[in-house]
Amino acid sequence: MADLLSKNSVPRKILTNVSGVISLVILGIIVILAIFAPVIYPDGPFEMVGNPFMPPFGEFIFGTDMLGRDIAAGIAYGARISLLVGLVATFIIVLLGTVIGGLAGYYGGWVDTLMMRVTEFFQTIPTFIGAIVIVAILGPTLPNVIGAIAIVSWAPLARLVRAEVKKTVNLEYIEACVALGMSDIRILIVQVLPNVLSTVVVAGSLMVATAILFESGLSFLGLGDPNIMTWGFMVGAGRAAIRTAWWMVTIPGLAILFTVLAINLLGDAFNEALNPRSKR
C-alpha cells in the first residue's frame, strides 16, 4: 500500500473530513493524557494531594473530590482504563462476531442455523443487566468487566457480518473461485472478508464507544474494579455531593461524553471514507 496518502486512500479521506479531524484531535488529546498520566501525576489518582472540595481552576485545574484527591489525575488515569476497555472489548467482539457471522454466512445450512440460534440466545439477554449479572457473579475485576461487555455485545455484530457475507457469497466471483478449486478458508479470508471489512470497521469503531459507556455504567454502580480509578467510578462517587460540588460529577461526565462523541464521529468518518459510492 504505497499509495497511503494518494487521492482516494482512506486516511486521506478521513483527514479531509471535518468530523474526522475533530474526532482525531479529541482522541489524540485523550491518548496523550492516557500515555503520560504517570509522568504528569506520578502520585497516582488515589493520592490525597490537597484539601477536599476545592473548586476547579484554582490550585488544581479540575479541583479535588471529597477526600482531597486531584480530579485531573483521575481523568488522566481513567482515560487509560476507558481506552483499554474500549479497545480490548471491541477486539474480542469483532473477533467473535466475524468468526461466527462469517462461518454462518458462508456455510449456511445447519451451521448457520446452529450459530444463529446461539447468537439469538445472546441477543435475548438485556445487555446492560446481563453485564451486571456477569460481573456480580464473577467479581469486579478489570478482565471480568471487559469479558462481560464482550459477551453481551458480540451478537448484533455477528448478525451484521453474517448478512454481509451472505450477500457476498452469492456473487459470481465467489463461484468463479469455487470453479478454480480454491479452498473454503482461502475464499473466506482472501475473497469475502475484504468486502465485509468496511462494515466491520464502522460497526467496530462505534462498538468502542459503547464499551466505554458500559464500563462507565458498571463503575458508576460500584461494579468496577475497586483498585482502579475510572470515569464512571468518579461520577458515582461524586454523586453524593452533586449539590455542593458540581465539578466532581460534571468533569468526568464530560470526559465520557467527549470520548464517546469523538469515537462516534470517527466511525462516521470511516463510514464515509470506506463507502465506494461516496462522491468525495
Next chain:
Amino acid sequence: MTDDVLIEARDLTKLHHTAGGVVRAVDGIDLSIRRGETLGLVGESGCGKSTLGRTLIRLHEPDEGSIRYGERDIAHLNRKELRPLRGDLQMVFQDPFASLNPRRSIRQILTEPFSVHGIGTRKERRQIVDDLIEKVGLHSDFAERYPHEISGGQRQRIAIARAIALDPNVVVCDEPVSALDVSVQAQIINLMRRLQTSSGAAYLFISHDLSVIGYMADRIAVMYLGEIVEDAPKAALWKEPLHPYTQALFSAIAQPDPPSVPRRKRVPIEGDIPSAINPPSGCRFRSRCPFAMPICAEQKPALKEPAGRAGTRVSCHLVNSP
C-alpha cells in the same frame, strides 16, 4: 456415441428446494459434448439452462444421474476429489460486473488459477499473466488496474482469460455476452470462437439469443422447463426445426427472418412458461403448443432420433408418432 466425447451427462437431475416446493430445474437430461465441439444451449429464462451448465462442471452436485468426464463419473465426487479436475472444467459467467472481485486487481484475479494449483514461481506467474491478458486482446498494462476501472467488454475479456488460464477441456459459457452492448458482443464472440478453435476444448454455450448461438455453436440443444426438447446439428436445425417449441423460438427472432420459417408458417407461442414446481402432465410444452393433441397430456414424448434425421433428437408426438 463416438469416442471423442469429452463430457457426457446421463439422466442428469438437479432439484431446487424452494419455499413453494421442489423445482426440477434440470430433469433427467442426457447430453454429450465432443472434443472441439461447441454445443449451444438455448431456452427461455428460468428453464434451467444455467443450472444445467453449473451442474455439468460440478458447481452444483446433481441429485440423480451421472456425469462422465474422461474415464470417471464426476457426479458425486467431493470437493477434495474435484480439486485436481477444477482446472479442466471452467466457466465464464453472465455478468462481468459480478464475476470479478472489486477489491482485487486484474493481476491478482488472474494469478489465482495458478496459485491455487501451485503452478509456476512468483516471477513466472507475472509473465504468464501478462501473456494471458494479451491472449484475450488487451494490453498487459491492464494487470495493475481494478475491475471498476475498465469497461464491461474488457471485464468479460478478463473473465474469459481466467476461465482459459489453466487450459480447460470443458468451458461452460453462461450467457457471456447478454450483459454487453451489441457492438461489444461481436468482439467477445469472435474472441471466444478464436480461443475455442485454437484450444480444441468442448464448449457449452448458453444463451437465450438464437442469433448468438447460431454464430457460436456446431450443435444446438433446445431446453424447455428442465428438459431438452430438441438436439440437432446447427445446419439441420436452421434448415428445419422439428419441435413446435423450436419453431416458436425461430418465429420469435425479430430480424432478419430465418429462411426456414416463412411468415405464413409462423408458430405463435402464448402465455408464460408454466410453473416448474407443478409442470403440465405428459409433454411439458403442451399447454402452450398450438398443435397439442390428446396424447400429449397422457404420455410423455421420448427424446429420440426421428426417421431420416441422423444426429437429431427430438421429443414430440407429432414428429415421432408413438
